[in-house]
Amino acid sequence: MATVEETLADVERPAARDDIDEQMAEASLQAAYPAWTIWCLHGIWYATGPCHLIACGCRRTLHAPRGEGLRDLLAAQRSGGEETT
Ligand SMILES: [Zn+2]
Numbered sequence: 248m249a250t251v252e253e254t255l256a257d258v259e260r261p262a263a264r265d266d267i268d269e270q271m272a273e274a275s276l277q278a279a280y281p282a283w284t285i286w287c288l289h290g291i292w293y294a295t296g297p298c299h300l301i302a303c304g305c306r307r308t309l310h311a312p313r314g315e316g317l318r319d320l321l322a323a324q325r326s327g328g329e330e331t332t
Contacts, residue, residue, distance in 0.1 A: 292312070
């Protein structure tokens, strides 16, 4: 019986922690990049914001499977817009 309880706890705890981490990461990313709209859907992270080309008025949507990946993409946009895809 103890084994079953441990198994359930192991399944539920990391999921809850990931959820909190994602909410915190989303809030901190949004604060760091106010020009971008950042959201997470079905585990994929998206950010829609201004094109890095000054003369270009289009809006781009970046996506990454993790919040950290999206942070890297946003950092690349800010630091000169090197294309990484
Ligand atoms: Zn553009």
